[in-house]
Amino acid sequence: xxxYNTPLIDQLEKGPWPSFVTEMKKAGKNNEMSNDAVGHLxxxxxxxxxxxxxxxxxxxxxxxxxxxxxxxELGEEFPGVAHxxxxxxxxxxxxxxxxxxxxxxxxxxxxxxxGLTNMHGSTGDIVLLGTKTDALETIFAxxxxxxxxxGGSGSDLRTPSCCVGPGRCEWSNYDTLDLVYNLTQExxxxxxxxxxxxxxxxxxxxxACDCVASIARSDFxxxxxxxxxxxxxxxxxxxxxxxxxxxxSEIVSMCPTQCMxxxxxxxxxxxxxxxxxxxxxxxxxxxxxxxxxxxxTICMGSKAPIVVGSLLSxxxxxxxxxxxxxxxxxxxxxxxxxxxxxxxxPRERIGEVIEVKGMRSFLEAIGVPPLPQQIKEPRKDPFMFxxxxxxxxxxxxxxxxxxxxxxxF
Amino acid sequence: MALPQRRTDIGPPHxxxxxxxxIDKNYGKWKYHxxxxxxxxxxxxxxxxxxxxxxxxSPRILSTATIREICDVAxxxxxxxxxxxxxxxxxxxxxxxxxxxxxxxxxxxxxxxxGGIGYGITNVVxxxxxxxxxxxxxxxxxIVKSMMDELFEYFESKRLPNKLRLAVACCVNMCGAVHxxxxxxxxxxxxxxxxxxxxxxxxxxxxxVIGSCPTRAISPDPAKKSVKIxxxxxxxxxxxxxxxxxxxxxxxxxxxxxxxVGGKIxxxxxxxxxxxxxxxxxxxxxxxxxxxxxxVKHIVEVYASHARKHERLGEWIERIGWERFFALTGIEFTFxxxxxxxxxxxxxxxxxxxxx
Amino acid sequence: METAELQDxxxxxxxxxxxxxxxxxxxxxxxxxxxxxxxxxxxxxxxxAMIDVGRLMYxxxxxxxxxxxxxxxxxxxxxxxx
Ligand code: HEM
Ligand code: HEM
Ligand code: HEM
Ligand code: HEM
Ligand code: SF4
Ligand code: SF4
Ligand code: SF4
Ligand code: SF4
Numbered sequence: 001x002x003x004y005n006t007p008l009i010d011q012l013e014k015g016p017w018p019s020f021v022t023e024m025k026k027a028g029k030n031n032e033m034s035n036d037a038v039g040h041l042x043x044x045x046x047x048x049x050x051x052x053x054x055x056x057x058x059x060x061x062x063x064x065x066x067x068x069x070x071x072x073e074l075g076e077e078f079p080g081v082a083h084x085x086x087x088x089x090x091x092x093x094x095x096x097x098x099x100x101x102x103x104x105x106x107x108x109x110x111x112x113x114x115g116l117t118n119m120h121g122s123t124g125d126i127v128l129l130g131t132k133t134d135a136l137e138t139i140f141a142x143x144x145x146x147x148x149x150x151g152g153s154g155s156d157l158r159t160p161s162c163c164v165g166p167g168r169c170e171w172s173n174y175d176t177l178d179l180v181y182n183l184t185q186e187x188x189x190x191x192x193x194x195x196x197x198x199x200x201x202x203x204x205x206x207x208a209c210d211c212v213a214s215i216a217r218s219d220f221x222x223x224x225x226x227x228x229x230x231x232x233x234x235x236x237x238x239x240x241x242x243x244x245x246x247x248x249s250e251i252v253s254m255c256p257t258q259c260m261x262x263x264x265x266x267x268x269x270x271x272x273x274x275x276x277x278x279x280x281x282x283x284x285x286x287x288x289x290x291x292x293x294x295x296x297t298i299c300m301g302s303k304a305p306i307v308v309g310s311l312l313s314x315x316x317x318x319x320x321x322x323x324x325x326x327x328x329x330x331x332x333x334x335x336x337x338x339x340x341x342x343x344x345x346p347r348e349r350i351g352e353v354i355e356v357k358g359m360r361s362f363l364e365a366i367g368v369p370p371l372p373q374q375i376k377e378p379r380k381d382p383f384m385f386x387x388x389x390x391x392x393x394x395x396x397x398x399x400x401x402x403x404x405x406x407x408x409f
Numbered sequence: 410m411a412l413p414q415r416r417t418d419i420g421p422p423h424x425x426x427x428x429x430x431x432i433d434k435n436y437g438k439w440k441y442h443x444x445x446x447x448x449x450x451x452x453x454x455x456x457x458x459x460x461x462x463x464x465x466x467s468p469r470i471l472s473t474a475t476i477r478e479i480c481d482v483a484x485x486x487x488x489x490x491x492x493x494x495x496x497x498x499x500x501x502x503x504x505x506x507x508x509x510x511x512x513x514x515x516x517x518x519x520x521x522x523x524g525g526i527g528y529g530i531t532n533v534v535x536x537x538x539x540x541x542x543x544x545x546x547x548x549x550x551x552i553v554k555s556m557m558d559e560l561f562e563y564f565e566s567k568r569l570p571n572k573l574r575l576a577v578a579c580c581v582n583m584c585g586a587v588h589x590x591x592x593x594x595x596x597x598x599x600x601x602x603x604x605x606x607x608x609x610x611x612x613x614x615x616x617x618v619i620g621s622c623p624t625r626a627i628s629p630d631p632a633k634k635s636v637k638i639x640x641x642x643x644x645x646x647x648x649x650x651x652x653x654x655x656x657x658x659x660x661x662x663x664x665x666x667x668x669x670v671g672g673k674i675x676x677x678x679x680x681x682x683x684x685x686x687x688x689x690x691x692x693x694x695x696x697x698x699x700x701x702x703x704x705v706k707h708i709v710e711v712y713a714s715h716a717r718k719h720e721r722l723g724e725w726i727e728r729i730g731w732e733r734f735f736a737l738t739g740i741e742f743t744f745x746x747x748x749x750x751x752x753x754x755x756x757x758x759x760x761x762x763x764x765x
Numbered sequence: 766m767e768t769a770e771l772q773d774x775x776x777x778x779x780x781x782x783x784x785x786x787x788x789x790x791x792x793x794x795x796x797x798x799x800x801x802x803x804x805x806x807x808x809x810x811x812x813x814a815m816i817d818v819g820r821l822m823y824x825x826x827x828x829x830x831x832x833x834x835x836x837x838x839x840x841x842x843x844x845x846x847x
Contacts, residue, residue, distance in 0.1 A: 008696045012551055015558030016522060016565075020468035020540070020550045027472035034472075037540075044539035044548065045695045048661035052543040053654075057824045062417060062816055064823025064830050070541065086541070093424035099480035099489035101427060106473035115473045119493050122534065122584055129470070129541055138412060145413035147422045154823070155789075155830035163495070166437035167428065168452055168460065168502075175437065177424050188418035193813075194823055194830030195790040208676035212495050215681045216589040216674055254719055256678050279677040283719070285441040310588045312681055341791055346829040 001032060004039035008046060027115035033130050034114045036080025040072060058085055058133050060140040064194040066150025067136060083132040087113070087139060088125035088151035090159050090184065090191075093177035094167045095120065108142045122217075123201075124161030125151035149188075155198050155346075157190040162204035163211040170285060171278070172206030173224030173294040174322040180204050182326055187333075196337065197344035197353075204296075208278040214299075214313070219350045220333070221299040221313040222322070228292015229271040230280070236287035237267045251280050295321045298332075301351025311351045316363070318373035332366060339365040360385075429490035431460050431504040447566060448523025449509070461503040463512055465521040466532060466557075466564065469497040470540065470550060478519065486512035496532040498525050522565060530563040530573050530709075534587070538579040544647065545579040546596035546664040547693050552577050555697040556594075559706055570716040570725070573709060574673070581646055589672035591722040592705055593684050596666050596693075598645040602658040606635035613653035621652040624750075644750065665692045666701055667745075670708060671723030682723045687735070689745035711738050730764050766803055771811045772820070774801050779821060779834050787824075787831035820845050 012021045021038075028035035044050055051073045058069040068086040075082030089105070105126065109115060114130030121127035131139060140150065151159035160183050163169070165176030183202060184191065190200075203214035206224040214221035241247050247267065252260045259273035260280065267287075269280075281288045298320055299313030320328060336350065339362060344353040354362045363370065401407050425433065435454035442452040445461075452460045479499055483491040486508040492500050501516075503509055516523060525531035533556070536542065538549035556575065563569060576590040580598075587593040618636055619627050626642035627649060636656075638649075650658045668691070672684030687708075691700050708722075715737060716725035726734045735742050748756045766774075778797050782788050788796075793812055798805040815821045816832070820840070824833040840846045 009551075011696045012554050015554070016561045017554055017557035018466050018468045018522060019554060020470040021554075023468055023470050023472045023475060024540075026474045029474075041540060041548075045551070048664070048693050048695060049659055050539045050543065050545045052539075052541065052545075057822070057826075059823060060415075061819055064816075064825075069825075070543075084541070090421040092421050092427055095493040095495075096424050096427040097491055097493075098427050099483045099491070101422070102476055102480050106476050110473050117471050117473065117476065118469050119467065119471050119476070119497065119499075122536070137415070141412045141415040144416040144419060147419065149417075149419045149421060154825050161495075164492070166439070167424075167432055167492075168439065168462070170439040170441055170452070172437070181421070181424060185420045188420055192418060193790070193816075194825075197789070198829055210675050210681075213589065213674045215676075250719060254678055277676050277678060279719075282677060310583075310683055312589070312683070346787070346789070 001035050002039070004035070004042060006038060006042040009038070009042050024116065031110070031115045033080040033084065033132075034116050036078040037084065037114065037116065037130060040074065040078045040081050043074065043077075052084075058136060060136055060150070063150060063192045065152045065154050065156045065192055068153055070130075081130070084114070084130040085133065085136070087128040087131060087136075088121065088123065088153055088159065089128060089143060090149050090151040091120055091124055091126050091161070093162055093181045094164045096167065104146060105143075105148070108139065108146075112139045112142070123151065123159055124203075125159050150192065152191045152199075154194040155196045156192070156194040156200070157187050157196070158199050158201045159191065160184050160202040160204065161212055163206050163209075165204075165206040169206060170289070171209065171224075171281065173226050173290070174206065174296055176204045176206045176222075176224070178324065179222070179322055179326060179329075182324065183330070183333075186326075186330055190337070195341075197340060198347050198349050200337070200340075200350065202333075208276060209282060214302075216302050216310075216312055218302060218313065219300060220336070221302065222296045222329075223299060224294070224296045225276050225319070226290040226292055226294050227319065228290065230269050230274065231289050231291045232267055232269065233287045234266055237284065238265075240284050240287060245283075251283060254279055293321075295319050300336075301349070301354055303349045303351055314351075314354075314359075315374045316366075317368060318371060335366045427490070429460075429488055429502050429504050431458050432502070434458065435460075444527045446523075447526050447529055447564070447568075449513070450526050459506065461506065461509050462526075463501040463503060463509070463516065463523060464494070464525050465499050465501070465516060465523050466525060467493075467497050467499050468550065468554065469532075469535070482512065482515060482519070482521075485515065494532075496525075496534055498532050522561075524564040524566070528568045528571055529566075530557075530560050530569070530575060533557060533575045533577060534590070535577040536579045536582075536584045536587075542579060544582060544651065546598055546659070547579050547666055548695060549577040549579040549596075551695055552594055552666070552698050552701060555699075555702050556705055559702045560709065563709070569709070569713050570718050571721045573712070573722060575705070582651075588669070588683050589674050589681060590669075590684055591672065592668065592670050592708055593672065594666050594668055594701060594705070596664065597690070598647055598658045598660065599663045599665065599690065600645060600658070600660050601638055601640045601643045602645070602647070602650055602656045604635055604638065605655040605657065606630070606633040608655035609633075609635040609653065612655050618649055618653045618656070621648045623648060661693070665690050666698075667691075668701070668704055668708075671726050673721050673723050678719075679724055679727070684723075685731075686746050687738075687740055689743050708738060732764050766801065766807075768811050768814070771797075771801065771803060771807065772815055775808065775812050775815065776820065776834070779832065783834060787826070787829070788833070789829070790832055793832060818845070819843050 009021045013019045024038050028038045053071040059067045070084045072081045112135045116129040118127035160180045162176035162180040165172040201218040202220045203212045203218035204222040205214045247262045252262050257273050257275050259270040261268045298317040300316045302313040438455045440455045444450045490502045533553045535549040535553050538545045573591045576587040576593040578587040579596045624642045626639045627636050630637045647658045649656045668688035669684035669686050794805050794808045797808045822835050
């Protein structure tokens, strides 16, 4: 095997933080592909340029997603990375593993690939970095026969992912792990066979802490919330105070809705005014906990800035119950995809299509009424549309008022 | 050797089979948790059962050799159970308190770094860079490594007013929620792309290329059967390159990075926020990007010494005002920080009440 | 219509678009369904069966996925054309 001299990237093996260069070299010790990847990277550091080619159609028979083709412009100089395709394996919900499962993944990958991985890619998938075109069907047979399927890529449903939720968190308002498993199984066709205008991402967080960043990086963000009161254990509140927490400055005055009060003995919350932001609960987890009806808020449309600017997801459905078999949510997703399919141009994310076609058209198509919870503030300009139906409804209301003698605004 | 029979549309394995018994038993019935050290926490269930978590750093790029070593540790102390976090850390799930100190000792001896829990800096969300992406204007992994070496104490021990989330994107596609981080580094191109007219003819579709440009800088060039780019309108987003590789935007001397700050994901206290541009350009300086690292460290330190407890970077800046942020950090305010693209009307100040 | 005949129509539909328009799955389903007066679900099933054996394949470019006819070498190698 060729030995590369790598003075530049060697400098990234020093220092306390774990080194990706060390990982690449470890994999390269007995793997030609990774060894060449090390040499290839040194070259990038020398010239301050990348050499990966944007191109090539690769995949496994019958699927349109899950494999990402990658070739180097420097295939002659570094034959091990001439092909260096990515395999996306669908991760288990919550990224839980046993060592047995991980060893199985590693054994297959050492045999047919570079021995390099990302645990995990930002999509949530297990990312196996670097293999050749003619190994792909074999790799797929080895993994799928052992229960591992490919994730999404291209214009399809991307691999759904979620926070750790009920697996290890006291704040989860629904079963994030089960929901994501269930949706992934339900929509295998949408995941593996690109049929959309562009990618569609679903991320599920159990509460407003949003440990999967769903609000910023998913077309369909599911964020857990509740409808009842925050239960208070006053003894535990006193324990926090005794341990040095300044309840007034750290909790009460940082409450965004100013709905809390504290007289040195008793903490009170005006629950009707609480916006369920999780600040107080996350700081005093032993003393405070949500109660009552549980479910989630559905927000939609976030994406990175390409091309016209970033979007954060918008509130579409303030509250939805999430219990197996999640029929309402699945029907909602199908309605959304149908509308997108009828209205989106290629490469338009759903948030962009909603902007172009108008929120009203979208909400009507999926059967959601206008609600003040959806907006930060109402429209500022008077340049709006009225349908014949709108005016007829407003007139009918007035006729009704004439009859009853009571205004209803 | 015969190939096993492939199966399709089976989905991922069910997560429940990977959980340690203590989670299986107390699933959805957790009562509270306590952060013990920056590298360890304990979750307590309503039943009184406890689960200790030991979190260690990962470079995200892992060799199978290292994954096997992680497995060895999990088998020795956790019945083989572990998980990864959304920010790519490894978490060892310890069910028996007797194993807590021994696993920490074992991990330390093997050189694993424990930390990242609570009010400090955890692992950095980042993208592929020169390691694996065609679009990269820098190497994300190299910047992450250089930065975290310098900020390591905030991972392992030293505390901040709140969590501080870092991210690196190796081009303006910004794969990875970079746009909502406390401090993020975004690699940028700074020069109008060059069109290879000969290759254009064969490789690109004219309408797609023209349609790809958000600022309508691209127009047809019928004589050459190619396109031309209006330099007054182009802001180097690289979108045209993505749809048409013969339009080259890579330029080693001009590619660099910008720094954006003040974003957040969660809804605690204040709504999620985008990160905003404060440093428009720093040259690419592999292998260790010293100026980028110094800039990030400087912003972290100014935040650490000025913010109130529980204030995220963006919340602190909103309280004191952006003009004060620039004054306190000594960062030069430039034209690039004024949005003259999509959001000017929302981002200009519309009152005379500001600070000197 | 027999599945084999429908598949030939689908193939012809894709061939006609080759080099002109990148077809999404839905374009083919809607287009062939209207052209041949066949229910969309039948077209989808027939098309999927073609994709499963490699007579059509998913492709990727222009930022979006499409369905295309594989190269002649590929089809020949698989015994899908003579
Ligand atoms: C009009 C042209 C093109 C556009 C708009 C375009 C756009 C994109 C986009 C948006 C992605 C991200 C894919 C995703 O994650 O869903 C991508 C990935 C990719 N493109 Fe293109 N592309 C174009 C042409 C090409 C061409 C001509 C090639 C190859 C010859 C190519 C090869 C690739 C590859 C291999 C990837 C996968 C990258 C990865 O995820 O590792 N693309 N492209
Ligand atoms: C023109 C647009 C885009 C192009 C050309 C593009 C290209 C790519 C490529 C080539 C990769 C693979 C890197 C690798 O593993 O080799 C990738 C990964 C990815 N892309 Fe995109 N992408 C585009 C837009 C987007 C957008 C808009 C999003 C999300 C909103 C996105 C999300 C992702 C994610 C999450 C990954 C996995 C990244 C990781 O794990 O590091 N991409 N993209
Ligand atoms: C090549 C391009 C891109 C890749 C590979 C990519 C990849 C990713 C990945 C892997 C994540 C997942 C993070 C996680 O699950 O931890 C992600 C997230 C995100 N991406 Fe991208 N992205 C790309 C482009 C973009 C673009 C162009 C945008 C916006 C216009 C965007 C916006 C987001 C947002 C908002 C998130 C939230 C989190 C997330 O999915 O990570 N991304 N991206
Ligand atoms: C029991 C409590 C919690 C558990 C079990 C939990 C778990 C996690 C885990 C495992 C991660 C990935 C962390 C990493 O890779 O370093 C994470 C990320 C995160 N958590 Fe939590 N978390 C909890 C509480 C909170 C609280 C109270 C907040 C906010 C105040 C919060 C906000 C976040 C955010 C913003 C991220 C990062 C998401 C990203 O940018 O990718 N979490 N959480
Ligand atoms: S999003 Fe909420 S429920 Fe999910 S892990 Fe984070 S804090 Fe827990
Ligand atoms: S959850 Fe937020 S809004 Fe509600 S009481 Fe607590 S701090 Fe106030
Ligand atoms: S940010 Fe840009 S360079 Fe980095 S992985 Fe995404 S597309 Fe590639
Ligand atoms: S780099 Fe962006 S702005 Fe410049 S011509 Fe290309 S698409 Fe248009």
